Amino acid sequence: MIVIGALVAICAALVWRRDGIDGVLNILTHDLWLFGEIIPRVLAGCLLGGFIAEILPHDKVSRSLGPESGLKGLLIGTAFGAILPGGPFTAYPVAAALLTVGADFGATIAMVVSWTLIGYGRAVAWELPILGTDFTLWRIAISLPIPVLAGWLGRVVFVRMYPKGEPS
Amino acid sequence: MTASALIIDITLWGSVAILGFMAWRRGRVVLVSSVREGSMDFINIVPRIALGVIGSGYIAAVIPPEVITGWLGPDSGWFGVLTAVIAGAATPGGPVVGFSIGAVALKVGGGTPQVIAYVVAWALFAFQRMILWEIPFMPARFVWFRAAVSVPFPFLAAAIAMVIGKP
Numbered sequence: 001m002i003v004i005g006a007l008v009a010i011c012a013a014l015v016w017r018r019d020g021i022d023g024v025l026n027i028l029t030h031d032l033w034l035f036g037e038i039i040p041r042v043l044a045g046c047l048l049g050g051f052i053a054e055i056l057p058h059d060k061v062s063r064s065l066g067p068e069s070g071l072k073g074l075l076i077g078t079a080f081g082a083i084l085p086g087g088p089f090t091a092y093p094v095a096a097a098l099l100t101v102g103a104d105f106g107a108t109i110a111m112v113v114s115w116t117l118i119g120y121g122r123a124v125a126w127e128l129p130i131l132g133t134d135f136t137l138w139r140i141a142i143s144l145p146i147p148v149l150a151g152w153l154g155r156v157v158f159v160r161m162y163p164k165g166e167p168s
Numbered sequence: 169m170t171a172s173a174l175i176i177d178i179t180l181w182g183s184v185a186i187l188g189f190m191a192w193r194r195g196r197v198v199l200v201s202s203v204r205e206g207s208m209d210f211i212n213i214v215p216r217i218a219l220g221v222i223g224s225g226y227i228a229a230v231i232p233p234e235v236i237t238g239w240l241g242p243d244s245g246w247f248g249v250l251t252a253v254i255a256g257a258a259t260p261g262g263p264v265v266g267f268s269i270g271a272v273a274l275k276v277g278g279g280t281p282q283v284i285a286y287v288v289a290w291a292l293f294a295f296q297r298m299i300l301w302e303i304p305f306m307p308a309r310f311v312w313f314r315a316a317v318s319v320p321f322p323f324l325a326a327a328i329a330m331v332i333g334k335p
Contacts, residue, residue, distance in 0.1 A: 004219060004220070004223060004299055004303075005219060005223070007223070007227065008219065008222070008223030008224075008226055008227065011223070011226040011227045011229070011230045012223075012226040014226075014230050015226055015229050015230065023229070024226075027225040027226055027229055028222065028225075030225060031221050031222040031224075031225040032222065034221055034225075035217070035218060035221045035222065038217065038221065039214070039217070040177075041176075041177070041180060042210060042213060042214070042217055043206075043207075043210050044180045044181055044184050045180075046206040046207070046209040046210040046213065047184050047187075047188070047202075047203065047206040047207075047210075048180075048183060048184055048187060048206075049206060049209060050202040050203060050204075050205040050206025050207075050209065051184070051187035051188060051190070051191050051202045051206070052187065053202065053205060054191055054194075054198050054201065054202035054205070055187060055190055055191055055194065055198075055202075085176070085179040085180065085183060086176055086179060086180045086183075087176065088297060088300070088301035088302075089180075089301070090180060090183075091301075092301050092302055092304075092305035092306055093209065093305050095305070095306060096209075096305050096306050096307070099306075099307070099310065105310060105313060105314075108310065108314075109313075109314050109317060109318075112302075112314060113292065113314070113318060113321075116291040116292060117288065117291050117292070121176070122263050125263070126263040126264060126267050127263070127267050127287075130264070130267040130268055130270075130271050131267050131270055131271050131274070131287075132271075135274070135280075135283075138284075138329075139284055139287055139288070139325075142284060142325050142328045142329055142332075143288060143325060146288070146321045146324070146325065149321065149324075150314075150317055150318050150321060153317045153320075154313065154314070154317045157313075157316075157317055158313070
């Protein structure tokens with residue numbers, strides 16, 4: 001967070017040198033407006049994460065999405081990411097909740113990557129109208145194996161890096 | 169507010185209501201503790217989201233969009249794919265910006281594999297989404313790990329696109 005804060009300060013200073021104080025204030029008001037729009041959704045996402053962490057039975061999650069869940073766990077993670085409603089304000093809190101209830105990095109990576117690459121929300125709302133049906137369907141078809149492969153690679157690397165399980 | 173934003177909000181709060189109801193059926197204690205858990209997460213995350221939202225606007229303002237379209241040159245082979253991946257990660261702004269740049273690149277004659285690599289890299293690594301959403305919500309180690317194992321995949325997507333040919 002400190003790095004990001006410093007980066008922001010540098011960029012704000014660059015904007016100020018280029019566009020003066022008006023440029024800085026323009027971006028600030030626009031972003032504050034965006035912030036106000038986003039905040040209720042963030043709250044909804046956090047509540048979803050909280051409910052999921054409480055409702056889902058931990059032993060079941062770690063069996064079906066844990067380190068021993070094999071290809072099936074990666075497929076479940078991929079399917080879950082593809083059907084998850086909402087935007088980043090749901091995907092990341094829910095992914096974080098899955099990690100806390102026993103999903104491993106591999107299955108969670110499959111879920112996050114599947115949400116960004118084949119989740120229907122963004123494809124229908126933005127990609128179809130802007131890039132066209134042919135390109136979008138083709139791009140999604142090519143992307144289909146990626147979440148599973150990324151999750152698998154994540155698992156392989158994770159086991160090599162932390163042979164005794166995740167350090168806390 | 170646009171219609172799609174309204175639909176998103178309805179599905180989102182609808183899911184919250186359904187899961188909240190399921191938690192309540194498990195008992196009041198479960199409901200109260202999960203709401204408390206969720207609210208604590210929310211309170212912890214608000215300052216980071218504030219920095220992300222307000223900060224990424226400034227970062228985006230510093231990167232001129234022409235630089236990114238320039239990187240997505242027409243049929244440029246693997247070097248084009250590499251620059252497309254870097255451009256995808258460096259593209260500021262939301263989905264409209266990312267997909268529009270892809271569309272412009274296609275129109276000015278950019279190769280389809282390069283544009284696929286660009287869109288996939290943007291989906292996987294767009295720095296603004298990582299700063300604004302992924303880093304605040306997920307454990308930092310997970311984010312770096314996820315990003316690192318995702319590196320080969322825009323290239324893989326481009327390779328598949330090169331082999332299969334145009335849609």
